[in-house]
Amino acid sequence: MEKRKLDTKKLTVLAMLAALSFIVMVVGRIPVVLFLKYDPKDVVITIAGFIYGPMSSFLISAVVSVVEMFTVSDTGPWGLLMNVLATCAFACPAAYLYKKRHDQKGAMLGLGIGVVLMVAVMLLWNYLITPYYMGYPRAAVAELLIPAFLPFNLLKGGINAAVTMLLYKPVVTALRRAGLVPKSQSQKAPGKNWGALLVSLVVLITCVLFVLVMKGII
Numbered sequence: 001m002e003k004r005k006l007d008t009k010k011l012t013v014l015a016m017l018a019a020l021s022f023i024v025m026v027v028g029r030i031p032v033v034l035f036l037k038y039d040p041k042d043v044v045i046t047i048a049g050f051i052y053g054p055m056s057s058f059l060i061s062a063v064v065s066v067v068e069m070f071t072v073s074d075t076g077p078w079g080l081l082m083n084v085l086a087t088c089a090f091a092c093p094a095a096y097l098y099k100k101r102h103d104q105k106g107a108m109l110g111l112g113i114g115v116v117l118m119v120a121v122m123l124l125w126n127y128l129i130t131p132y133y134m135g136y137p138r139a140a141v142a143e144l145l146i147p148a149f150l151p152f153n154l155l156k157g158g159i160n161a162a163v164t165m166l167l168y169k170p171v172v173t174a175l176r177r178a179g180l181v182p183k184s185q186s187q188k189a190p191g192k193n194w195g196a197l198l199v200s201l202v203v204l205i206t207c208v209l210f211v212l213v214m215k216g217i218i
Helices: 002-027 041-052 054-071 076-100 104-133 138-177 183-187 194-214
Strands: 030-033 036-038
Touching (some): 041 138
């Protein structure tokens, strides 16, 4: 009975986070360069993975990407594939490493490796897939890998990592107070580390300023 109750709570939290990730994707899209847009859904999906493990990140990513394909996206199955690859390359390794080392350093290490893997994975898959779903010649895509795709994915990963570090503990604390996350789950969450929070803020501010520079706003 207790296990069934915990499973119900887990499904409730995952459904809430899936819905939230879709909402922030729809309302938080920011054009950065070419057809590339940033949205913060990966933050929500990574937090889900930090709470329940990397498989949760994968499942939410797949569900949200399918819903996105049938609602607000015009890139079809290719866009769905790229969304799942980008999100999972970042969120799943971060969640896996955090589960292995459940402290502040583990979270930062996981997020850092997630950024590196996402950048590498998306450089490869943008080269392979972008010509099909955006109609760009492969030679033109190859020329854009370093000046466009590389900085975009670095910025995206940096923002996602910084915001995840800033929001994870408050989100878990709120879910615990609502009785949706067991105490044992939240007790493992990393304690407040002002150094890590400061680094996250600096990274976030730097990334945002760089986006503003790229957009010609400042």
